[in-house]
Structures are given as C-alpha cells and as structure tokens.
Amino acid sequence: MAVSKNLQTRMNKLAKDRAMFEQAKDYAFDYLGGVFEREVYPNEQALQNLKHFDEPMPIEADDPNKILKLLHDYGSPATVATTGGRYFGLVVGGSFAPVMAVKWLTDVWDQLAPLYVTSPIMGKLESVCEQWMNELLGLPKDCAMGLVSGTSMATMAGFAAARYELLRRAGWDVNTKGLFGAPPIRVVVGAEAHSSVFKALAILGLGKDRVELVPVDDQGRMRVDLVPQLDGNTLLILQAGNVNSGSFDPIDELCDMANKTGAWVHVDGAFGLWAAASESKRYLTKGMEKADSWSVDGHKTLNTPYDCGIVICRDRNAMITAMQANGDYILYSDQRDGMLYSPDMSRRGRAVELWATLKLLGKRGVEELVDGLCERASQFADEIKAEGFKVLNDVVFNQVLITCGTPDETASTLRNLQQSGECWCGSGKWCNTPVIRVSVCSWATTEEDISRTVIAFVKSQKAIIK
Ligand SMILES: *Cc1c(COP(=O)(O)O)cnc(C)c1O
Numbered sequence: 001m002a003v004s005k006n007l008q009t010r011m012n013k014l015a016k017d018r019a020m021f022e023q024a025k026d027y028a029f030d031y032l033g034g035v036f037e038r039e040v041y042p043n044e045q046a047l048q049n050l051k052h053f054d055e056p057m058p059i060e061a062d063d064p065n066k067i068l069k070l071l072h073d074y075g076s077p078a079t080v081a082t083t084g085g086r087y088f089g090l091v092v093g094g095s096f097a098p099v100m101a102v103k104w105l106t107d108v109w110d111q112l113a114p115l116y117v118t119s120p121i122m123g124k125l126e127s128v129c130e131q132w133m134n135e136l137l138g139l140p141k142d143c144a145m146g147l148v149s150g151t152s153m154a155t156m157a158g159f160a161a162a163r164y165e166l167l168r169r170a171g172w173d174v175n176t177k178g179l180f181g182a183p184p185i186r187v188v189v190g191a192e193a194h195s196s197v198f199k200a201l202a203i204l205g206l207g208k209d210r211v212e213l214v215p216v217d218d219q220g221r222m223r224v225d226l227v228p229q230l231d232g233n234t235l236l237i238l239q240a241g242n243v244n245s246g247s248f249d250p251i252d253e254l255c256d257m258a259n260k261t262g263a264w265v266h267v268d269g270a271f272g273l274w275a276a277a278s279e280s281k282r283y284l285t286k287g288m289e290k291a292d293s294w295s296v297d298g299h300k301t302l303n304t305p306y307d308c309g310i311v312i313c314r315d316r317n318a319m320i321t322a323m324q325a326n327g328d329y330i331l332y333s334d335q336r337d338g339m340l341y342s343p344d345m346s347r348r349g350r351a352v353e354l355w356a357t358l359k360l361l362g363k364r365g366v367e368e369l370v371d372g373l374c375e376r377a378s379q380f381a382d383e384i385k386a387e388g389f390k391v392l393n394d395v396v397f398n399q400v401l402i403t404c405g406t407p408d409e410t411a412s413t414l415r416n417l418q419q420s421g422e423c424w425c426g427s428g429k430w431c432n433t434p435v436i437r438v439s440v441c442s443w444a445t446t447e448e449d450i451s452r453t454v455i456a457f458v459k460s461q462k463a464i465i466k
Contacts, residue, residue, distance in 0.1 A: 031076050041421055085449040093441035095305045113338050114345050127336040137296075144315075150307070151300075151309050153311075155266070187210070187212065187235045191214060197268055239268050244399065246393065247394070248284040274302060297309055302366065303441075311342075404461050436457075
C-alpha cells in the first residue's frame with residue numbers, strides 16, 4: 001500500500017515537472033543540431049560507452065533527470081544518424097521535424113487506438129488518411145486501409161485478406177475450418193520478391209517452397225512471357241520497387257492478365273508505391289489500381305517516423321473478415337474502428353504521423369520529395385560512374401548498386417566507407433555479385449551530400465589500393 005502511494009505521489013509531482021520536459025527538449029535540439037554533421041555511424045568510443053547501460057535490474061527508483069541524461073550522454077552518440085543526409089542504408093530515410101513535434105504532443109496523449117470509442121481523434125485521423133492515401137496513390141476511392149508496424153505486416157495482412165477471399169469463393173471458410181483440407185491456393189511470385197513476402201507466406205500456411213516462381217529479367221522484373229496460366233485460385237504477388245535495383249514489375253500487363261482470370265493481385269510497394277504520387281515517376285506503377293491489395297511503408301520514401309506500415313485492400317469485407325476482430329466486450333461503432341483493419345488490438349495511434357506528414361507536404365510536397373530522391377540517386381550514379389565505379393542497375397527510382405573492381409575490393413571499399421563515418425551504405429548481392437547498395441531515401445540528402453559521399457567512396461577505394 002505504502003509503495004503505491006509513494007509511486008502516485010512521486011508521479012503526480014513529476015507530471016507537473018516542466019523542467020524535465022524542457023530538459024528532454026534541450027537534449028533533442030542538441031541532437032538535431034548535430035545530426036547533419038556528425039559521423040553517420042557511431043564511433044568506437046560511442047559503442048564502448050554502451051557499457052554504461054549494463055546494470056542489474058534496479059531495486060530502487062531512479063531520478064528521471066538521471067535517466068534522461070544517461071540516454072543523452074551515451075544513447076544519442078550510439079544512434080545511427082538516419083535523420084541526417086548521408087544515411088543510405090535499407091531504403092529508409094529521415095523524418096520531418098514538424099512531424100516529430102506532432103509525435104511529441106501525441107505521445108503525451110498516449111492514446112489507445114483499436115476503436116473509435118477508445119480514441120475518437122485517432123479513429124478520425126485514420127479514416128482521413130484512408131481517403132487521402134487512396135487519392136494520392138490513384139486507387140479506387142473506397143479501398144480499405146489498415147495501419148500496421150511495417151510493410152512485412154502489411155503484406156501479411158494483404159495476403160490474409162487474399163487467402164480468406166480466394167477460399168470463400170471456392171466455398172471454404174478459412175477462418176473456421178483452417179487450411180487443412182482446404183482447396184489449394186496457388187501462389188505466383190517473382191524470383192526477386194522481397195524476403196518478407198516469403199515470410200508472410202510461411203506464417204499464413206501458404207508455404208515458401210510451393211510457390212510458382214516466375215523468372216526475372218536483368219533488372220529483377222518479372223518476365224511476363226514466363227508467368228504461368230493464372231486462375232481464380234491464384235494469389236499473384238507483384239513488386240513495385242525491388243529492394244536492390246529499384247525496378248518495378250510490369251504491373252499494368254500483369255494486372256490485366258490476372259483480372260481476366262479472377263486471380264488476386266497483391267503489390268508489395270514498400271518504398272516504390274510512392275512513385276504513383278509523382279507525375280514523372282507514375283509510369284512505373286501504371287495499372288496498379290487494378291490490383292486487389294497493396295502494401296507500403298510511410299517510414300521509407302515518405303519519411304514518416306518508424307512504425308508506419310500501410311495495407312490497402314479493395315475488398316473491405318475481405319480485409320475485415322480476415323482480421324478476425326472479435327470479442328463480446330468490443331464496442332464497435334459506426335465510426336472508424338482501426339483494429340478491424342489490422343491484426344493488432346491494443347495499438348498506438350499510428351495514423352498521427354502519417355496524417356501530419358501528408359498534411360505537412362500536400363500532394364505537391366510528396367511529389368517533390370519523391371522526385372528529389374530520384375534526382376539525387378541519378379546524380380549519385382552519374383558522379384560515381386565518372387570516378388570509374390560500376391553501376392549495375394538502371395537507376396529508375398532511388399536505388400543505385402555499385403561495384404569497384406573485384407568482389408574483395410568492393411567489400412573492402414564498403415568496410416572503409418562504413419568506418420569513415422562520412423556516410424553509411426549497406427551491402428547486397430546483384431546477379432551473384434556483391435554490391436554496395438545506395439538507397440537515397442531521406443528528404444535531407446542534398447546535392448552536396450551526394451558529392452561528399454562520392455568523394456568518400458573514392459577515398460575508401462584508394463585506401464585499399466596501396
Ligand atoms: C522494406 C521492404 C519490405 C519490408 O518492410 P518493413 O517495413 O521493413 O517491414 C518489404 N518489401 C520491400 C520491397 C521493402 O523494400
């Protein structure tokens with residue numbers, strides 16, 4: 001009893017401690033002020049200092065100012081500067097300061113967002129985002145949107161809707177009867193599909209190895225002439241944006257083929273679906289509005305903070321039924337109940353950052369963002385080629401794949417580059433060749449950042465050729 005009273009007294013006092021919030025704000029500004037110039041990857045000292053977090057589970061309460069200070073002193077330097085302009089790893093980019101500010105405010109709200117009754121504002125923002133997303137991406141205006149943690153989960157949710165609906169049409173209720181004894185669903189997918197696609201298939205009992213793999217061309221695009229005969233029991237999985245080359249499957253043609261047969265088409269467009277928001281890049285996603293479901297991340301091309309996966313589904317009923325929302329105590333409303341569109345129940349109000357980013361940018365801003373990333377990727381490709389490096393892919397979007405000399409030289413160059421702190425790029429393999437992957441994905445990347453990165457590549461390569 002005494003303990004909980006102590007806790008309440010203490011927390012009540014802290015809730016009015018403005019100085020603590022001010023301190024957090026100061027640390028955050030301190031961080032933001034340095035993030036564009038500091039080493040992109042934490043240095044050895046910063047990594048060593050992580051030992052300050054090693055301690056047994058504390059028995060007594062600690063001072064919040066000490067907690068903040070510990071995080072800022074040893075946590076801030078051990079972050080990867082993804083919000084700066086020279087992080088080119090994993091197709092993720094920065095986030096906009098005004099959206100971070102929005103996030104701060106709404107963090108204080110601490111809303112629970114499964115239902116309209118648990119948070120009317122979050123329900124409202126979710127339904128607004130649904131309309132906006134359909135319009136921005138040129139999708140049918142009554143498509144259903146669900147918010148999940150990332151594209152991996154969005155893809156899984158899309159496949160779950162597909163699995164439910166394809167089997168329903170075959171006279172089988174997968175929700176009640178499961179998959180054992182069900183009519184088989186065929187899965188047709190490009191050989192270059194993202195690993196999360198196979199993961200989702202495995203989780204849903206559709207199997208990774210029983211898929212019909214469609215060979216791809218030299219850019220990783222599905223070969224239309226090698227797609228097997230589709231039918232009404234087929235899930236056809238397309239890709240808008242190959243995680244290495246950035247290439248797009250021939251979506252228009254494939255959707256037409258599928259739609260003649262009743263196959264369900266899902267488009268994994270984690271970063272590439274945003275091409276649809278740009279006049280000059282829209283040709284890449286042409287025809288995608290003819291698909292049945294789509295998955296995309298806010299936290300990639302759109303530069304929202306993380307935890308912003310988006311699934312969109314043409315058939316609202318299939319989506320909701322597949323997500324199996326249930327429970328006698330659940331107070332559904334005639335407003336937006338977000339858990340109907342997501343495998344989660346308790347969840348934070350994910351719509352806030354998506355809404356704020358779309359409102360901050362507007363259609364024009366999103367277009368400028370997408371075009372800017374693509375332009376700087378092209379700039380990078382041109383400048384790096386001029387320095388004698390090889391670019392292995394057609395740079396159609398924001399991805400550039402680089403080699404220099406032998407595979408060993410490429411690997412050593414990348415190691416030097418990562419250690420330089422000047423920028424951060426990841427590795428990959430393209431056509432069995434080890435490559436350095438550059439994803440231009442942050443709004444913050446300037447032309448100067450690109451040129452500086454090219455110089456870092458040259459220096460990193462020179463350092464190995466002694
Ligand atoms: C990043 C990515 C994914 C996975 O998205 P997460 O948000 O990391 O779950 C899936 N497909 C493609 C093409 C991607 O680039």
